[in-house]
Amino acid sequence: MILYNDRLVDREDVRIDIEDRGYQFGDGVYEVVSIYEGEIFRLQEHLTRFEYSANQIGITLPVTLEKLQDNLHKLIEHHQLSNGQIYFQVTRGYAPRNHPFPEESHPVLTGYVTRRPRPVESMKNGVAAIITEDLRWLRCDIKSLNLLGSVLAKQKAAEQGAFEAIQHRNGTVTEGSASNLFMVRDNKLYTHPLGNLILGGISRIVVLELAAKLNIEVIEAPFSLEELHQADELFLTSTTSEVMPIVTLDGKPVKNGTPGAVTKQLQEAFSALIGF
Incomplete structure (x- = not known):
């Protein structure tokens, strides 16, 4: 049915x-x-x-x-x-x-x-991501059926053995092809602000709520590719991926190449919220 x-x-x-x-x-x-x-x-x-x-x-x-x-x-x-x-x-x-x-x-x-089972192993071990130019239209806040730009980015990631493609516009990081992106630096959480360039993800909302409860400082502001490469931790959020650590970026480890402490803290809080 x-x-x-x-x-x-x-x-x-x-x-x-x-x-x-x-x-x-x-x-x-x-x-x-x-x-x-x-x-x-x-x-x-x-x-x-x-x-x-x-x-x-x-x-x-x-x-x-x-x-x-x-x-x-x-x-x-x-x-x-x-x-x-x-x-x-x-x-x-x-x-x-x-x-x-x-x-x-x-x-x-x-x-x-x-x-569809929860991606437990991937969340535990982390995934690989690549960086690609954001070629989508300028109304990414609309969850449109027009997904060809995202499909092409995701395919590029798949061809390189990666889980996700992290996108940027003229050097400013936006989000993943099918996810929102978070960066941790000095125990502070960074993510692109809402607007027409990203989708207002529901899992993104949940993570921001959890971060507030855990007293993790959140900065909603654009950040650059240079800052991305200097991240202590990276993770993505989406309905199907929940809180997913990124442990390699363009084939290079993110920090020490394992899920970070802040990411794990948010994963645990998310799991508790959904009853797992």
Whole structure:
């Protein structure tokens, strides 16, 4: 069963038109939400961002957020899912192919669940990252279906045996291809400020809240590639990666090449928050 607009239906019964604007233009937005022990993590924040992204590109959701929330819970219950993710998206819907918005459209909302274990080993040992130029469009605050820039960056990382690509614009570090980035220097936590150049990640919000509780000083300000290379610790955050240490950058170790103390502290706090 999957979610289709306002109801749950068999996947085989869903038909998306060849001229759906999501298919032809990437004209839509999406969310990915974690499920821990049958509970949806930070769903309200995800729904708020989903509505924001849709509003920014002029799509009116075909259901209320309350109805969507109810259906997402029904989807989890139907699949008896304890741990995994929910993916849901909305497109502007079918219209004869033309770049401007159609005069009339009927947005199409779909969603499904996947079983996916937490990346425990990677979080314990850390991952590799590379640096690449940020070639994405200038509205990264919208969680758009247009992900080709991120896909190309992620593929470049994969070809070099790395987990993530850390992006920069003219030497100023922004974020990962599919994650937010944090840097630790002198026990202070640095991350790019919110704005159109990064996505306002939900896991980013959680880490900032945890840092405040742990009395870790946070500085939300742009930093350079030079500062990145001088980091004591680096980690990324995302729904699927939680708090993920970066231990090598462009093939060179970050500090001593192992997850750092501040990163571990935040990992432990995050795990406690989700009940693991």
